[in-house]
Amino acid sequence: MGSQQGEKGKPKHRKGLWSPEEDNKLRNHILNHGHGCWSSVSIKAGLQRNGKSCRLRWINYLRPGLKKGMFSKQEEETIMTLHSMLGNKWSQIAQHLAGRTDNEIKNYWHSYLKKRVAKAKEMESHIQIQYATSSSDTLDSSPSHQKLATQGTQNINFTKEANQSTLPKLLFAEWLSVDHVSSGNSAISYDSLNLRNGFNQNQTFQEAPMHYLPEGPFGGGEYNDNNSLTHISATEMFNSQLKFENQIVANGFIHCIPGVDLSSNISISNYAI
DNA sequence: AAGACCATCAACCGCCGGAGT
DNA sequence: CACTCCGGCGGTTGATGGTCT
Numbered sequence: 226m227g228s229q230q231g232e233k234g235k236p237k238h239r240k241g242l243w244s245p246e247e248d249n250k251l252r253n254h255i256l257n258h259g260h261g262c263w264s265s266v267s268i269k270a271g272l273q274r275n276g277k278s279c280r281l282r283w284i285n286y287l288r289p290g291l292k293k294g295m296f297s298k299q300e301e302e303t304i305m306t307l308h309s310m311l312g313n314k315w316s317q318i319a320q321h322l323a324g325r326t327d328n329e330i331k332n333y334w335h336s337y338l339k340k341r342v343a344k345a346k347e348m349e350s351h352i353q354i355q356y357a358t359s360s361s362d363t364l365d366s367s368p369s370h371q372k373l374a375t376q377g378t379q380n381i382n383f384t385k386e387a388n389q390s391t392l393p394k395l396l397f398a399e400w401l402s403v404d405h406v407s408s409g410n411s412a413i414s415y416d417s418l419n420l421r422n423g424f425n426q427n428q429t430f431q432e433a434p435m436h437y438l439p440e441g442p443f444g445g446g447e448y449n450d451n452n453s454l455t456h457i458s459a460t461e462m463f464n465s466q467l468k469f470e471n472q473i474v475a476n477g478f479i480h481c482i483p484g485v486d487l488s489s490n491i492s493i494s495n496y497a498i
Numbered sequence: 499a500a501g502a503c504c505a506t507c508a509a510c511c512g513c514c515g516g517a518g519t
Numbered sequence: 520c521a522c523t524c525c526g527g528c529g530g531t532t533g534a535t536g537g538t539c540t
Contacts, residue, residue, distance in 0.1 A: 242508070242534080263526070280526075281509065316528060328508075331529075336506055 238267075238275040243282055247272055251279055252287050285326045292324030296333055304330055305338060 239247075254270035260283065263276030272279065285291075296304070300322055307318045315327035315334075322330065 240510075264524085276525080277511090277527095278509075284527095285508075313529065327528075332507055 237273065238278070239273040240278075243286075247274070248282070248287060251282060255283060255287075281328075285328050290324050291326065296325075300325065301338065304334065305342060308334065308338075308342075 243251075250270045250272055251266070254266060258269070260266050260280070263280045265276070266272075266279045267274045267276055270279070274282075303321060304318060307321060311317050313331075315331045319325055319327040319330050
């Protein structure tokens with residue numbers, strides 16, 4: 226489309242699965258130089274891919290801090306809760322699941338959770354038919370996801386605002402440059418990042434801005450080992466976010482610490498100045 | 499054993515909105 | 520204001536591997 230670069234020559238862009246060499250080229254380039262303009266990344270990295278493809282590959286696969294493997298129970302619940310509130314806003318849902326990408330969540334939803342919810346709804350309607358005439362307190366006995374949906378309607382406007390809020394998103398390029406500064410002139414290696422923090426503990430700001438805040442509402446006890454939200458009701462979650470945003474306003478800025486697990490003992494001073 | 503069918507996941511496509519000119 | 524470029528998002532597709540018949 227519009228992003229097709231240069232009329233002259235019209236570069237042939239490779240499609241399909243990425244080879245390990247391509248991955249390495251892209252990873253090394255971004256770790257060393259940041260991504261900047263994606264359409265130029267492919268050229269500078271010596272790839273025959275278009276910028277979008279590079280971006281997607283980085284975000285969904287190469288980016289440090291990505292969680293691989295099965296979704297935990299908590300993550301599932303978080304997805305279902307947020308989906309009942311936000312609908313198919315995968316990127317917003319992904320912001321609440323550290324290390325998970327919107328694409329991953331979307332796929333997981335379509336392949337697994339959607340069916341589960343449908344099944345649950347079926348069961349629920351069965352139950353409602355059974356008890357429809359027996360009592361008037363059906364609201365109290367309604368399944369939890371229905372309650373959550375109700376909460377969702379109360380929170381939906383706020384949620385929208387919250388996600389388009391004044392939260393200072395830090396782009397990976399910026400984060401990288403900060404990290405470069407703090408680690409001297411040597412380019413950090415992907416492996417060293419993983420070794421220092423543990424792969425699951427790395428996160429990027431853009432995907433999960435709230436999760437980097439040592440003072441934030443989810444610091445400390447709200448986190449489990451996977452850095453996912455645990456045992457937090459939807460209301461609590463968004464109220465917390467509101468509180469947190471008030472803090473931002475009050476303080477004027479926040480401390481963003483990349484790649485640091487809030488519950489870990491790793492000193493943040495190595496990663497941010 | 500082999501073909502049909504299904505589930506999963508990586509990647510692509512098209513659209514939209516913001517920024518720049 | 521109109522246009523272009525670019526990044527981001529959500530929907531969809533296609534490849535692949537597993538299961539069923």
